[in-house]
Amino acid sequence: MxxxxxxxxxxVLAQLPDDLQxxxxxxxxxxxxxxxxxxxxxxFAQSQDPPPIGRLSRFWTLxxxxxxxxxxxxxxxxxxxxxxxxxxxxxxxxxxxxxxVQLLGTMSTLRGAVMKVGQMLSSWPGCAPEEFADVLGRxxxxxxxxxxxxxxxxIHAELGADPEDLFAEFDVVNAAAASLxxxxxxxxxxxDGRAVAVKVQYPGIARTIRDDIxxxxxxxxxxxxxxxxxxxxxxxxxxxxMMMLExxxxxxxxxxxxxxxxxxxxxxxxxxxxHPTHSNARILTMDWMEGVHLPQLLAEKPDQATRxxxxxxxxxxxxxxxxRGRLLHADVHPGNFLFMPDGRLGLVDLGCMRRYTQEExxxxxxxxxxxxxxxxVVRELxxxxxxxTASQRADPERMRLLTAWFEWMCEPSMSDRPFDFCDxxxxxxxxxxxxxxxxRRYIRTLPxxxxxxxxxxxxxxxxxxxGARVAFGKIMREETVVGRS
Amino acid sequence: xRVTAQVRQETDAAIRAAATRLFAKRGVGATSTRDLAxxxxxxxxTLFNYxxxxxxxxxxxxxxxxxxxxxxNEPVRGGSPDEDLFALMANVLRALAPMxxxxxxxxxxxxxxxxxxxLLPEAARIRATHLQDVVAVFEAHGLGAALNSANxxxxxxxxxxxxxxxxxxxxxxxxxxxxxxDQTIRMFVGSLRAPxxxxxxxxxxx
Numbered sequence: 006m007x008x009x010x011x012x013x014x015x016x017v018l019a020q021l022p023d024d025l026q027x028x029x030x031x032x033x034x035x036x037x038x039x040x041x042x043x044x045x046x047x048x049f050a051q052s053q054d055p056p057p058i059g060r061l062s063r064f065w066t067l068x069x070x071x072x073x074x075x076x077x078x079x080x081x082x083x084x085x086x087x088x089x090x091x092x093x094x095x096x097x098x099x100x101x102x103x104x105x106v107q108l109l110g111t112m113s114t115l116r117g118a119v120m121k122v123g124q125m126l127s128s129w130p131g132c133a134p135e136e137f138a139d140v141l142g143r144x145x146x147x148x149x150x151x152x153x154x155x156x157x158x159x160i161h162a163e164l165g166a167d168p169e170d171l172f173a174e175f176d177v178v179n180a181a182a183a184s185l186x187x188x189x190x191x192x193x194x195x196x197d198g199r200a201v202a203v204k205v206q207y208p209g210i211a212r213t214i215r216d217d218i219x220x221x222x223x224x225x226x227x228x229x230x231x232x233x234x235x236x237x238x239x240x241x242x243x244x245x246x247m248m249m250l251e252x253x254x255x256x257x258x259x260x261x262x263x264x265x266x267x268x269x270x271x272x273x274x275x276x277x278x279x280h281p282t283h284s285n286a287r288i289l290t291m292d293w294m295e296g297v298h299l300p301q302l303l304a305e306k307p308d309q310a311t312r313x314x315x316x317x318x319x320x321x322x323x324x325x326x327x328x329r330g331r332l333l334h335a336d337v338h339p340g341n342f343l344f345m346p347d348g349r350l351g352l353v354d355l356g357c358m359r360r361y362t363q364e365e366x367x368x369x370x371x372x373x374x375x376x377x378x379x380x381x382v383v384r385e386l387x388x389x390x391x392x393x394t395a396s397q398r399a400d401p402e403r404m405r406l407l408t409a410w411f412e413w414m415c416e417p418s419m420s421d422r423p424f425d426f427c428d429x430x431x432x433x434x435x436x437x438x439x440x441x442x443x444x445r446r447y448i449r450t451l452p453x454x455x456x457x458x459x460x461x462x463x464x465x466x467x468x469x470x471x472g473a474r475v476a477f478g479k480i481m482r483e484e485t486v487v488g489r490s
Numbered sequence: 491x492r493v494t495a496q497v498r499q500e501t502d503a504a505i506r507a508a509a510t511r512l513f514a515k516r517g518v519g520a521t522s523t524r525d526l527a528x529x530x531x532x533x534x535x536t537l538f539n540y541x542x543x544x545x546x547x548x549x550x551x552x553x554x555x556x557x558x559x560x561x562x563n564e565p566v567r568g569g570s571p572d573e574d575l576f577a578l579m580a581n582v583l584r585a586l587a588p589m590x591x592x593x594x595x596x597x598x599x600x601x602x603x604x605x606x607x608x609l610l611p612e613a614a615r616i617r618a619t620h621l622q623d624v625v626a627v628f629e630a631h632g633l634g635a636a637l638n639s640a641n642x643x644x645x646x647x648x649x650x651x652x653x654x655x656x657x658x659x660x661x662x663x664x665x666x667x668x669x670x671x672d673q674t675i676r677m678f679v680g681s682l683r684a685p686x687x688x689x690x691x692x693x694x695x696x
Contacts, residue, residue, distance in 0.1 A: 152573040155672055158580045162663040208665035208672075287665070 148185050148207035153177030156189065159205050163288045171283060173198055183354075185210050185252060190293060193280065200293035201280060202353075204254065208287075211252035215245075247335070247456065251356045254289040260332070260355040261291065267330025268352075274322045275349040294351045296343030299470060309474070316426070316473025318350040320480045323464050326358075328488025331366055333359045335456040337463030339470070359456050369457070372411075373481065377419070380408075387411055390454055409438045414461060418478035426468035426475065435465075502540055504530040506554075509547050510588075517592040518548045518599060542610075545599040549612035552596060555585040556616065560623065571631040575675045578623055579649065583656060583667070593657040601650060617646060628682070636682040648674050 151159070156177060160168045168175035172191040179187035186206040192198055250256050258279040265276040275294060283290035302315070319342070326332040336357035343351035361369065372386055387407045388398050397403055413435050417424040468475060508529035512521045523544055527534040541547040559581045586593060600613035621642055628634050652674060656667040 149672070151672075152570060152576065154573045154577040154580060155668065158576075158668055159665075161584075162665065162668065207669070208667075209661065209669035212661070212666070286662075 148183075148187075148210050150182070151179070151187060151205065151207060155208075156187075156205050159208060160203075160288060163285050164283060168203075172201075172203075175203070186287075191290070193283075201283070201290050202277070202293045203283070204289040204291075206252065206254065206287040211249065214248050214252060247357060247359065253286055254284060254356075255286050257289060257354075257356040257358075258284055258291075260358040263330055263332060263360075264326060264352060264355050264358070267326050267332060268322060271321065271325060273318055273349050274325075275343075275345060275351045276355070277351070277353060294343050294345065294353060296345035296351050298343065299339035299467065302344045303470070309472075312471050312473045313423070313475065315344060315350065316468050316471050316475040317480065319464065319467060319471075319473075320475050320477055321484065322350060322352060323460070324481050324484035325487065327361075327369065328484045331361045333361055333456055333460055335359055335460045335463075337460055337467055339467060342467070370485070373418070373485065383408060383411060406438060406442050410435075410442060413438055417465070417475075418481045421476055421479040421482075423474040423476045424478070426465065427472050432469060501530070501532060501536070505532070505537060505540055505547070506551060509544070509551060513548060513551070513592055514588060518544060518595045545596075546610050546612050548596050549600045549610055549616065552586065552589065553612055553616050553619070555589070556582055556620070559585045560619070571627055571633055572675050572679050574627045574631070575624065575679065576671055578620075578627060579652065579671050579675070580668075582620070583653075586653075590657055594654060597650060597654055597657070601653075620649070621646065633679075633682055641678075641682065645678060648678060 156179075157168055160166075160171065164171060168177075168189075168191070171194070173194045174192040176190045178189075180190045180202070181188040183204055186204060189203045189205065191201050191203050193201055258281065261276055261279050265278065268274045268276055277291040277294055280290040280292075307315075319337075323334055323337065326334055334352075334355065334357075336354065341352065341354040343353055345351050368386075368390060372390065384404065387393075387404065391397075391407060393403075413431075416431065417426070505526065508526055509521075512525055512529055521544060523534055523537055526544060526547070527537045530537070541550065589596065600610040601616065624642070624645060625634065625637060628637055652667065652671055655670055656664060659667045661667075
């Protein structure tokens, strides 16, 4: 249901040595290692080794594999691709895997921007070969699955009673996976006995993430020495902060409360209510919401008017959160939205949400206004948002590319007319600019922009997948007014 | 003077109640047999009519706690041996939760995997009963043939390792122990499966 940023892989890949700058897949044992794994896919699938949780074992994997660093994590994720698969599916997965490995190899040259391009490619349907997007989309942190007995013990330990005592009904078979655990359907005792979703976190996962980031920080010593070292480290620190927030369901409950408050006036947007008596830092109980995710909606082949309507709701919800609630939804992903049978759009996961500081909010408002501002205003904003040094500011090529990117981001909001997010030329232009930025390693930016970028790209990607035509600029300007009222 | 069965029962109950209280408060090592006898309002000599040592008494309390949560006639409750084994271990930990602060002492006193030849009778019974339950789980899932004395010895060592980890686990709600149990069991069950039966994920619960 929820996909978190593929932070471990992205930052792990960022540790590949400087000499892997050739732009070709590195021959460092990564591909042969995984090729060997593919060749013995049958035996590999039989391995039951759980992901090593515990700092020492994970560091050993990282420290000794170096260029094969990603393989350690990749094994874990790729393992899921063989679970219960038949031969045909395994063969397909193998092709995906090889393609993704090659892409991961080239990505090694992109260092600190790996996560951005990886997520972008997995978010943009049709922009990357299907196999890349498919495998990259799987390269997210995924906790091990939990059987009923473990779920029961988790709930008992965290909430002080067994599920059958806390709830009138509790389905031990999970309804959905979450990045850090899984979701179960239940029914409350007393009151209106409503149906609820109980999100249960895998034990010890927060420590795993902390250990990963700690190990990566050690391995990033060479990067720290670079020109943008401080910026990259600040970004890593910010990533760590956001990842740890995602392990804190108390923080997510607060995000849901703030989200409900910000979106209260929009009757067509639904945010589930949290039940604090059945929630804590590792268990989150909230109203159950019926609906389908984007793939199922698209399978119904909705007409254009329907697509446009859902697109408008999505855009309005995100802008309302931003301008009214001062909340940045940084994980706009199909798994976090429900298309409900009563016509409402459900926002079901607000774990990856960041509150804008006043400075960040002011910058965002300035950036939106700058869409129609003179070039010197745009330039000043780019310098501010990218935290550029004097020499970087003086680099005409850098400024040209960053300006092109900024203008591309603003394009859907330039007029009040509906913008067609299926316009291939728009998508391709964006990809071309992005690739250029990454190849030139223009990775310096304020940490918040990683999340802004992710959120913005996520919205555009979903609107493209929906095939929606949305008066993006009109909605944005309306919401700007609401935000200031 | 003849001691009736009822008097014996009452005296035993008083000893066990006193031991539960004192061991929880001070631990086994810091509680003397004199303390126990005094708390139970009996003579030290009388205490030894019931238990050979305070360690034997402590182990007897452990056995009683575990017995209270055993369900030997229901080895299969979940959809996989991993799940049932997890439930078995988790139930033991729940039963021993009041003794957690002093569990290391009790483990050292009589449950070492290296002392199978000279286990206190109570310790031997705890081991035998638990392994009996483990065998029942595997047999119920058709994996009984894979068990032998070597891997049962391995299981016992793993189980004691889990208990000793749990005894000093400072993570919130001892979540690290639950993760450890999950991973330990996956590893152990996986090692018993024939190659063509292994899967990388346990079967979901029914």
